[in-house]
Amino acid sequence: MTTSMKAAVLEAVNAPLIIKDVEKPSVGVGEVLVQVKSAALNHRDVWIQKGQYAGLKFPAILGSDGAGIVAEVGSGVDVGLVGNEVIINPGLNWGDNPNAHSKEFKILGLPDDGTFAEFVKIPAEYVHQKPQHLTFHEAAAVPLGGLTGYRALFTRAQAKKGEKVLVTGVGGGVALCVLQFAVALGAEVWVTSGSDEKIAKAKALGARGGVNYKAEDWEKTLQAEAGLFDVVIDSAAGDGFKKLIELSVVGGRIAFFGGTRGAITNIIPGRVFWKQLSILGTTMGNPSEFAAMLKFIEDHNLTPIVDSVLPFTDAEQAMRRMDNAEQFGKLVLHVS
């Protein structure tokens, strides 16, 4: 049996990912070894490469998203799992409280070695049957973004059929999942993007309309076209967040899971409390939400949007493409 495998390794801050031979992980008690067929990128991988993430360690094998085949099981795990086609939940050690994660919570792909490798080991409870209607490439596009988007939209913002939902920066991996979920729910969905082309693609996926956030007074244009929103799902934050408050109905809910545009320094308190707004931080999701998200995808026969599938050897090129926000949908690596 071979004891080495190929992995895309990050050796230092700002270093390119290098494909090299590393030791193949060996499964421990309660774990499974998954042969990764496909992996997908998240912005998290780019933040880590740039050194803008807590708990850095090198060398590191990044990658939170993956789908593949169970190759081996450790003791205590049903051997019947071997050969199963699976998708991995990357949110580890959530803990007992469904409302918030525990101190031990961690995301696959730092500190633990992730999916940018031919094999990844993971406790058995984090592998789920791959939805049958999805290919490995499509399945790999689901986990982190789908989980984050599901919790943001359903658990935190409590979006309902018929409500008006704004998804900002729709070109983002999570944002696109939110768009698909909200359309499937039967909400009236509007989007923003820095690219008119991405807005047109979002409309083709069921968005009612959208505006380019690079245009001056975009929020006024949006309000004139769409009115105010019951729910806003954002990951940009920054001083532009103020506009989302203005765009919300009285009693509206804004859920956000990222801070791509940095700190919010300009919120006028009265605009939030007088409008009875709920501003909801959210991160990833708990194991029940992961299972519910997969069921939602299966029930609605949803296929995640894949921007492109690159050979594993182009992992670094995929990272640059994400860094430049060129993609519409997930960047997937064909690993093995």
Ligand SMILES: NC(=O)c1ccc[n+]([C@@H]2O[C@H](COP(=O)([O-])OP(=O)(O)OC[C@H]3O[C@@H](n4cnc5c(N)ncnc54)[C@H](OP(=O)(O)O)[C@@H]3O)[C@@H](O)[C@H]2O)c1
């Ligand atoms: N807390 C969590 O659990 C969690 C989970 C996943 C991601 N995140 C964070 O959420 C953010 C997005 O992650 P991702 O993986 O979806 O990244 P991504 O695929 O790289 O998407 C980032 C998107 O941000 C949008 N954007 C940039 N400037 C914007 C602005 N001023 N207003 C609105 N949108 C803007 C862009 O949308 P357009 O291309 O349409 O312009 C871009 O595509 C990152 O900061 C990430 O670290 C957090």
